[in-house]
Amino acid sequence: MSNRSFAILGTGALGGFYGAKLQKAGKDVHFLLNSDYDYVSKHGLVIESKDGDFTLPQVNAYNDVEKMPQCDVVVIALKTTQNHLLPQMLPSVVRDDGVVLVLQNGLAVEEEVAKIVGNVNIIGGLCFLCSNKVAAGHIRHLDYGQITLGGYANDYESTGVTHYMQQIANDFASAGISMELAKDLLLARWKKLVWNIPYNGLSVILDARTDELMSYVHTRQLVEQLMHEVALGSLSCGRIIPDSFIQTMLNYTINMKPYRTSMKIDYDERRPLEVEAIFGNPLRKAHLLGVNLPQISCIYQQLKFLDEIRRVEVRDLNS
Template sequence: MSAPLPTSDFRLPTPRTYAILGTGALGGFYGARLQQAGCEVHFLLRSDYEQVQQHGLVVESIDGDFTLPQVKAYRTVQEMPTCDVVVVALKTTQNHLLPELLPPIVKPTGVVLVLQNGWGIETQVAELVGSDRVMGGLCFLCSNKVGPGHIRHLDYGQITLADYAADYAPCGITDRLKQIASDFEQAGIAIELAEDLLIARWKKLMWNIPFNGLSVVLNATTDAMMAHPQTRSLAKSLMQEVQAGCTACARFLSGSDRSISSDFIDTMLDYTAKMKPYRTSMKIDYDAGQPLEVEAIVGNPLRMAQQAGLELPQMTMLYQQLTFLAAQQSS
């Protein structure tokens, strides 16, 4: 493990180099926007490598379509240079690969920015690179990969950035957060800086748990769920359980009173009602017969709440339903 660096006075170099692990709907979109804005970006690809190597990346976006005819594309991390910021945009179902992917490409003074859904991901990454070299990012993005090297951005795009510390202790707004935020903002991405990654993570779970989960169980898009009063009510009940889980988690890990305002639930419901009809990432994976991120998005936070002594019955039922569907699909 690399030696920890003091987060408070750790400044990244200017300009910064970026590596994108997972050039899909999320990593491909943000990486392409960073390169379009002038950043040096290196993309790890698997099945799309030949297409992207020859033809670049194509982004259809509500903010304006663009093509990057040439990108720095690689099939393995061994071919990639070390970078200042390594963006983890893989599905969490591939996180077993991180021990081989991360060490070769993170500079000794670099950081890992985790742009993944779920709970506890930063802790796993910290075991590989040191807890003072990890940041979390929560993306509110409607984007799909519609073909090899072809991304369609439908709506939103903002990211909440926060620094990580052991047991998700609040870190405040650090210099390196501001530096990385400035790169994304230069690329036209709205950024919110958060002092507390624990709260930021559970806020994202407040959307991901009900809407990713219910979209699979109910075979529905967001607009259909929001248009049905009973389903909207069910989503709100799940959000309230996530809210309670956040409070219990904070008390268990640090003994502190940290919570999400009830107003945030209504805000998320309003955002979702105004979204263009959207098939969630978990629904896309389910329809394509791909592994589902059930454990990271639902299982891990549920177990965290139970460890803190809190039972969440509706989230438990959703988890049981999703694990059944995932098992049926893989059998």
């Protein structure tokens, strides 16, 4: 299966960027869109990137998953707040013995997919990407872009590096995307939470960019404390995150360009927040194993309040 076809479910800052890179490299890519469908179906996609700008004047654009062809690889690039739509999306678009690649934040997202489709290979993908959608069909890539892949098995048993992972990694690498293959998806997801939990949460609660959080001693200490608490949650699942990794993530953020996190953008744009996938699921996993994570719990409760208030405001505006 050397000429794999790809379906991108969610053509936003992440799915649009990776899907466009795949098409530019000659891959057969099909994009599912919502609000941007009319524009993209007529004008294509524009990628403004630190690695080089490019335009795709024509793309395979759809606003109805039932009209999409069955594909070898289905990339879930939706926000986890839209995962309730997956039972209506996945069965018709993924081929038997195909691959579902879950490019989403948080924990336990692959478990949801496994309940929807059988006879497929599920791979989790952790994206270290700074990009924003700045207009319809226009994506601005600011920094980074690496994807870490890990195979999913029941209860997140370690799969090692499967041939499906290697094939997908080769396709993405041919499109100029840096890839890493993880033998243990659960460990990889906890490692991603080391960054996502402090920066996404605090960016909303404190109304701050990443550079601002790192510029002040008290917020930097809070970030580091939250990172160590994520490591404690990981340990409850039998996965060890070394202190050196935490220092790497701190250095990584200091060196990145000033960045407004995806959760902060969602909050500013009055969209639902991915609170459950990024905060609630890890808290529940640790709690079931007898471990409390008090600082993460505090952030979770504050985000739930802000998310509920914002949802009420949006509902009132639309009523």
